[in-house]
Amino acid sequence: MTEKGIRDYFEQTMAADATITPKQRAILQASLDLFAEQGFDHTSTSDIATRAGVAEGTVYRRYKTKNAIREAVVAPIIDNIVPSMAADFSEAELHQSFATLEDFFQAIFSDRLAFVTDNAKELKVVFEMIFFNADSRSALMKRVGPLVVNQIGTVFTDLKQRQLIVDWPNDLIIQTMLSMLVGYFARLVMGFPDTDITRETDFIVMALTKTFTPSAD
Amino acid sequence: MTEKGIRDYFEQTMAADATITPKQRAILQASLDLFAEQGFDHTSTSDIATRAGVAEGTVYRRYKTKNAIREAVVAPIIDNIVPSMAADFSEAELHQSFATLEDFFQAIFSDRLAFVTDNAKELKVVFEMIFFNADSRSALMKRVGPLVVNQIGTVFTDLKQRQLIVDWPNDLIIQTMLSMLVGYFARLVMGFPDTDITRETDFIVMALTKTFTPSAD
Amino acid sequence: MTEKGIRDYFEQTMAADATITPKQRAILQASLDLFAEQGFDHTSTSDIATRAGVAEGTVYRRYKTKNAIREAVVAPIIDNIVPSMAADFSEAELHQSFATLEDFFQAIFSDRLAFVTDNAKELKVVFEMIFFNADSRSALMKRVGPLVVNQIGTVFTDLKQRQLIVDWPNDLIIQTMLSMLVGYFARLVMGFPDTDITRETDFIVMALTKTFTPSAD
Amino acid sequence: MTEKGIRDYFEQTMAADATITPKQRAILQASLDLFAEQGFDHTSTSDIATRAGVAEGTVYRRYKTKNAIREAVVAPIIDNIVPSMAADFSEAELHQSFATLEDFFQAIFSDRLAFVTDNAKELKVVFEMIFFNADSRSALMKRVGPLVVNQIGTVFTDLKQRQLIVDWPNDLIIQTMLSMLVGYFARLVMGFPDTDITRETDFIVMALTKTFTPSAD
DNA sequence: TATGAATGAGATTTCATTCAT
DNA sequence: GATGAATGAAATCTCATTCAT
Structure with a gap:
């Protein structure tokens, strides 16, 4: 992908x-x-x-x-984030795509980290805009929020049913995932010298998998 | 504390x-x-x-x-962040303070999240300054970076010796911790409505403890 | 001319x-x-x-x-002063032009006094600039000084050879000439009411001729 | 003196x-x-x-x-210039003081050049003030002008009677003297390096003496 | 008398925006 | 459509002067 x-x-x-x-x-x-x-x-x-x-x-x-001009610059960025969030996770696909929790994180993060890396510049502009402008922020949230919640929600429901993920509230799990993403973005934008995307992806996937894998009992 | x-x-x-x-x-x-x-x-x-x-x-x-004026405003903020990063972790203290990994995360995060919560406004100003200004950024990094790395490094060495934490590279662990902190800051500043600090702290501590506890084998 | x-x-x-x-x-x-x-x-x-x-x-x-803006205003003024100072005094010309010392002063002063009269306003601006600004001053001197000294020096050498002028140091003669010019400029700018250029020119030429004609002996 | x-x-x-x-x-x-x-x-x-x-x-x-403040600074300068201009030249004194024209110029210029040298700083301030302020200028002129003209006039009348000086209009002679003075001031203020007051005085006195000595006929 | 913080009028400068060509 | 000169409102900054202590 x-x-x-x-x-x-x-x-x-x-x-x-x-x-x-x-x-x-x-x-x-x-x-x-x-x-x-x-x-x-x-x-x-x-x-x-x-x-x-x-x-x-x-x-x-x-x-x-x-x-x-800013809107014209930002619009396609938003328009591009949205559909990728709204990827269709039909149930059949889920079982195929995400045989394990690691597959899920791998899919999400290899995709999203690459996206952030490729579009750091564009995201920086979006970020600046929403940082001090409550209106832009809520407009974006209104558009992106439900998609994230719904789409990811579907996946979570499936993963939970298959007991591949812990039964913790979705918002906390999403939050953690977003934190890792934002952290990566921050390091990238702040110009940290040794941001190796493969190492980062592998680590994040590994760590999150460990975090959210149900304890064997 | x-x-x-x-x-x-x-x-x-x-x-x-x-x-x-x-x-x-x-x-x-x-x-x-x-x-x-x-x-x-x-x-x-x-x-x-x-x-x-x-x-x-x-x-x-x-x-x-x-x-x-900005410098006069920002200076005491920075001056305030720094010493709290430089908290003395002498070895004797470590064993007492951090009997478990959870204690460690609890100490760090209950403190840091409270700090971020109390000072979101001030931190926002610092953040804005370093976002587009590489000079301010590196000046801050030079001051804060070594402290974080050294202090936390001392703790990690101790925790690793006592096998309370996984033997992963320090930078990746710190990175993850910072990501959680930055994620929290972002939610706060972006005005997410239901940011319950106790719930967040408990969750973060729990999740990180799980993530970084060595697997029993 | x-x-x-x-x-x-x-x-x-x-x-x-x-x-x-x-x-x-x-x-x-x-x-x-x-x-x-x-x-x-x-x-x-x-x-x-x-x-x-x-x-x-x-x-x-x-x-x-x-x-x-001042620079843009002053530049063409300077550019205009300079070449007029750098008038070519080739030797052949000298004998023709300046058959007598009076001819020389007449040529110089009728020209220069007219120039100062016509451009008093412009010169005032230049003057103001160099009065308190050592940099502007030396910049101007570097440009104008050598021209004055060289060109006038050539003439003096010729005049001295022909014994039309006293054998005094060039700098003192130039100094005197400039003093007369500056004095005229000052009277003009200070708004002295009866500044009759012809009368002034005639007088200055006459006085200088007397001053610098070698004593018959 | x-x-x-x-x-x-x-x-x-x-x-x-x-x-x-x-x-x-x-x-x-x-x-x-x-x-x-x-x-x-x-x-x-x-x-x-x-x-x-x-x-x-x-x-x-x-x-x-x-x-x-400027007025308080400038006032004593003016007050000092004025009386020295208004020195009493009673006829008896004239014959004693100025046996020759050279004596006259020597007296005037050794005095005035020393004055200009010692007070270049103060004169610069006066000069700046009158350069762009017609009011200050005419106030000064009203005060100094008549004195110069009258006092010097008295001297000239005497010198002319004794045929020590050419019978040219007083204003032109004064003008020339002032030009030499102003020229000296200009060189001084502009920071010309080799302004040797003795050499300058001697030269000016010599030159003016030659200029204004009546031709023997 | 001396102080120095405070004032506010005005100077320089910037820049998003308009408009005639 | 494209140009770039012109605009004027607003921003940053300066400084002579005042005034409470």
């Missing part, structure tokens, strides 16, 4: 939209890069124009405000 | 410095609050003056730039 | 630079006028904007700081 | 005024130094307080405004 980067998705989306000119594309690219490098507030529209190699007015041709 | 809030420390620091007037204190307080609420970049010096009930010029009397 | 005013040169320079818009031109003109009238420090960018009939932001569009 | 520096006069004046405290004296000293070093506009009252080693409020104790 190789994840394509948001960037690919991003460019696909843009390519699909015939109304987006190459210049607009350059503007969104430059915006993304600069927002990730310096933060939204420290990026001026003039910076964007310069980096994109266009005139300042052009930046405003399609997007009426600087905020609209 | 009740932790005093950074705010108390903050006020102590200011009270100790006879050169800081009530108005300057009000300015630092207002700055801290506003930086936490709106972020540094969305807080104008005029905002600070209004909130502190002083003239705008007064904001600049002691601190020559807006950045200097 | 009619001298064109710095203002003409100034406008030529601007006209030649297609990237300078009429508004930018108005800004530089207004700046020059105001700097000369009130001094640099007593001229606010708001003054400049008002006089130039533009918005205050426009003042900063091309020149990033108020100091950069 | 040895001239005491303005500084001495300055301090005498202050010492004589029992109402001026040592702190006020320090303030005037510091102001003078800073105005001469950096110019009036680039010297803040805070700079003055720091340099004088007093509190900022103290600066305002006696002088109500920054401009009043």
Whole structure:
């Protein structure tokens, strides 16, 4: 289950939209890069124009405000996170896919860590936005939250029935998984030097498997 | 081991410095609050003056730039984080304090989660500062990093000798602990509604204990 | 040898630079006028904007700081002073041009006094800049000094060979000439009412000729 | 006729005024130094307080405004220039003092160049003030002008009667003398390295004597 | 008298946004 | 559509001056 980067998705989306000119594309690219490098507030529209190699007015041709640019940058990221969260876990599939708890974590984390790694830049922008903006935050939560809870819930129900996972509240398990993910993201973004994705994945999968495997009794 | 809030420390620091007037204190307080609420970049010096009930010029009397204000706000926060990381773990103490692995996690997390809870606002300001500023980041790391590694390292050596903890690399264990802490901080700051600190602490301690207890064989 | 005013040169320079818009031109003109009238420090960018009939932001569009505006104003003035100092005094020309010492002073002073008269405003701005700023001063000296010394030196050598001028050290002669020029400039700028350029020129030429003609013996 | 520096006069004046405290004296000293070093506009009252080693409020104790400080600094300079210009040239004295034209120039210039040398700092402050302030300028002129013209006029009348000086208009002769003085001041203030006062005086006296000695015929 | 914190008016500067070409 | 000059509102910052202690 190789994840394509948001960037690919991003460019696909843009390519699909015939109304987006190459210049607009350059503007969104430059915006993304600069927002990730310096933060939204420290990026001026003039910076964007310069980096994109266009005139300042052009930046405003399609997007009426600087905020609209951020939204245009962030939208595909969100749109890309969502469906991957909403992956269809039909019951038949579950037994096949996740013969063991380790398989489950392996599937989730090899996928998600790769996703985070490939899209650290984009996620940094999203993160900045939701960090100080309660509205963006709740908008995102409203969209992503239920999916996570429902989809993962389905899996958990199955895993619990098969006694492959401990019978602890779902929110606590999800929480732990998200913590590991966020921790990884933090290390990545903060530029920790030795972030070896394979080592990290293997360790996280191993640790979580141990944590959430029901005690033999 | 009740932790005093950074705010108390903050006020102590200011009270100790006879050169800081009530108005300057009000300015630092207002700055801290506003930086936490709106972020540094969305807080104008005029905002600070209004909130502190002083003239705008007064904001600049002691601190020559807006950045200097942030530094004045952040310094005591950092100064407060550091010593709590540097808690003395002498060997004698270790056996007494941490008879079991659970005791260890309990000690660490009941303390740290309370600290994070009490000082979420202050930590948010620090966090914002280091998020896009590699310099601040490495400055903080240089100060905090070695303490964490050394202190925790001492404990781990002891725990490993007594075979209370698995013989995995220290960095991976620390990483996991930090992930849980960061995850908790994230939920708190993002305003998750049902963040029950006792429930969280109990769960984290329990989960980590299970994760890092050596398998009986 | 009619001298064109710095203002003409100034406008030529601007006209030649297609990237300078009429508004930018108005800004530089207004700046020059105001700097000369009130001094640099007593001229606010708001003054400049008002006089130039533009918005205050426009003042900063091309020149990033108020100091950069001064530089843009002063540069063409300096550029204009320099070449006129570097007038080519080839030997052949010398004998023709300066048959007598009076011819020499007449040539120099009718030219220089006219220049100072026409460009008093501009020179005042340069003067203000170098008065308290050792850096600007030495920068100007490095550029202008050698030219004056070399060019005038050539002439002096010739005049001395032909025994048309006393054999005193060049620096003292130059000094005297400059004193007369500076004295004239001071009277002009200080607004002395009866500064009649012809009378002044005639007098200065006459006086200097007498001063520096070798005594018959 | 040895001239005491303005500084001495300055301090005498202050010492004589029992109402001026040592702190006020320090303030005037510091102001003078800073105005001469950096110019009036680039010297803040805070700079003055720091340099004088007093509190900022103290600066305002006696002088109500920054401009009043400048006036207090400048007044003794003016007061010192004026009487020296108004030296009584009674006819009897003239014949004694100035047996030759050279004696006259020697007296004037050895005195005035020494004065300029000793008080370059103070004169720089006066100069800055009158350069851009027409009011200060005309106030000074009204005070100094007539004295110069009358006193020097008396001398000239005498010298002309004795045919020691050419019968040229007084204003042109005065002008030339002032030009030499201003030229010297300029070199001094601009920091020309090799300003040797004896050499300069000797040269100026010699040159002017030659210039203004009536031609033998 | 001396202090120095406080003031507020005004200066410089930035930058998202508009608009004529 | 694209350009980039122009805008003006708002931000940061300075500093002469006041005033309570």
